[in-house]
Amino acid sequence: MNILIVDDDTMQREMLQGFLEKQGFHTFMAANGDEALEIFANTPIQLILLDHRMPDMNGDEVLRHIKKTNPLVAVIMITAYGSVNTAVDVMKLGADDFLEKPVALKPLLTKIQMIQERLTIAEEAAGVTETLDQSKLPIKIIGESPAMQNILSVAGRVAATPWTVLIRGETGTGKELVARLIHLLSPVNDGPFVEINCGAIPENLFESELFGHEKGSFTGASARRRGRFELAADGTLFLDEIGELPLALQPKLLRALQEKRITRIGSETEINIDVRVVAATNRDLKQLVAQGVFREDLYYRLNVFDILVPPLRERKQDLPALIAFFAKRYSPRPVQFDADATATLMKYSFPGNIRELEHIIQRTFTLARGNTVQHRDLPAEIRFHQVTAQGTLSQRLEAVEREMLWSSLENHQWVQTRAAKALGISERVLRYKMRKHKIKQL
Ligand SMILES: Nc1ncnc2c1ncn2[C@@H]1O[C@H](COP(=O)(O)OP(=O)(O)OP(=O)(O)O)[C@@H](O)[C@H]1O
Numbered sequence: 001m002n003i004l005i006v007d008d009d010t011m012q013r014e015m016l017q018g019f020l021e022k023q024g025f026h027t028f029m030a031a032n033g034d035e036a037l038e039i040f041a042n043t044p045i046q047l048i049l050l051d052h053r054m055p056d057m058n059g060d061e062v063l064r065h066i067k068k069t070n071p072l073v074a075v076i077m078i079t080a081y082g083s084v085n086t087a088v089d090v091m092k093l094g095a096d097d098f099l100e101k102p103v104a105l106k107p108l109l110t111k112i113q114m115i116q117e118r119l120t121i122a123e124e125a126a127g128v129t130e131t132l133d134q135s136k137l138p139i140k141i142i143g144e145s146p147a148m149q150n151i152l153s154v155a156g157r158v159a160a161t162p163w164t165v166l167i168r169g170e171t172g173t174g175k176e177l178v179a180r181l182i183h184l185l186s187p188v189n190d191g192p193f194v195e196i197n198c199g200a201i202p203e204n205l206f207e208s209e210l211f212g213h214e215k216g217s218f219t220g221a222s223a224r225r226r227g228r229f230e231l232a233a234d235g236t237l238f239l240d241e242i243g244e245l246p247l248a249l250q251p252k253l254l255r256a257l258q259e260k261r262i263t264r265i266g267s268e269t270e271i272n273i274d275v276r277v278v279a280a281t282n283r284d285l286k287q288l289v290a291q292g293v294f295r296e297d298l299y300y301r302l303n304v305f306d307i308l309v310p311p312l313r314e315r316k317q318d319l320p321a322l323i324a325f326f327a328k329r330y331s332p333r334p335v336q337f338d339a340d341a342t343a344t345l346m347k348y349s350f351p352g353n354i355r356e357l358e359h360i361i362q363r364t365f366t367l368a369r370g371n372t373v374q375h376r377d378l379p380a381e382i383r384f385h386q387v388t389a390q391g392t393l394s395q396r397l398e399a400v401e402r403e404m405l406w407s408s409l410e411n412h413q414w415v416q417t418r419a420a421k422a423l424g425i426s427e428r429v430l431r432y433k434m435r436k437h438k439i440k441q442l
């Protein structure tokens, strides 16, 4: 376990370090909040011993930053003797435990052991949540975070109604999965689930895709064809990427939704159609309305009920379970992500959300050795990104340097002569920089 000791008092820091290293823990030290956050950003840390009273940034602030980045990291707050009120407060803030100064070493060790045990259980539990969810839901959706729990319960309630649902969210957040869930929980669940991607169909074919056509109704219409509306009858029609729907077609869609009737191209007869409509978009439809590229009346017609699926970076609690889920799906053998690898993923921002995580895990298995995925097995851009995403210029440059050293050493099987050559530096400089960045072969 990697433990970060944060205290402005050098003696205290060194005393704790000496003790913990002797117990076999790997320690890092910071003399203030800034240093602590920097180390935290660059190193996989599982536990932090945090002095509550420090000049500059106090313990509460450091704690807030840390828990925001990774709610799974454990924090023991070290408070002044007798300040029980603050102790209660820091626990409220999310510290896992606290100790009073002067720190008695034996209780400290007991607390650390308890935290270690809890982290192990949490890691194991991460694999179990998915089966719990599955027993309630018709499809596998991982989501222990309050945000996802809320979405799942809202989806269940709205599924029972005939309302049109608009699902919003960034790319890869699971909008389609939520749409399928609504269908499966709805009264029309034994009917079809028909999808149409409004962004992928050429404008001139769109009307025929949606409403179908009669034979000979236009050049190329060699046979009569039913459109997606008809195919979705008595089921659910999923209008994906609805923000991409060409303006010219919007009134036609609106009419079909309002009147529940469609006409195939080239036909005189109207067909009554009963479909449940779910739409999804990663665009800001309101803004598109303001820009005049999306009709307001259609917007209100679709947005009877809206569900916002939050980006993965705002529900990192779900990450361990998602990792376990995809690990099971994509690995030919049982594989676990170790604490370092998990911590690294925890700090990543996932602009491509869950789909990106899925791809990362798929790719990781081609690099991983053995049954445990370690930090070094993660794709380079993840290791690279997490350290360069924030901080000042010099912090980022340091992070880039560190990552380049790591990659080069790994690529050359830790043969320093070759790693140094590839980096265009001397071996002596390489060794100096490795010491500076505390880089050792794992
Ligand atoms: N909560 C979840 N649990 C398990 N798998 C998920 C979850 N959310 C998303 N996924 C998986 O992530 C991938 C992306 O999800 P999905 O296609 O639903 O996203 P989307 O929001 O529709 O993306 P886009 O905007 O790019 O169309 C899919 O493989 C899906 O199965």
Ligand SMILES: [Mg+2]
Pocket: 175, 176, 240
């Ligand atoms: Mg989608």
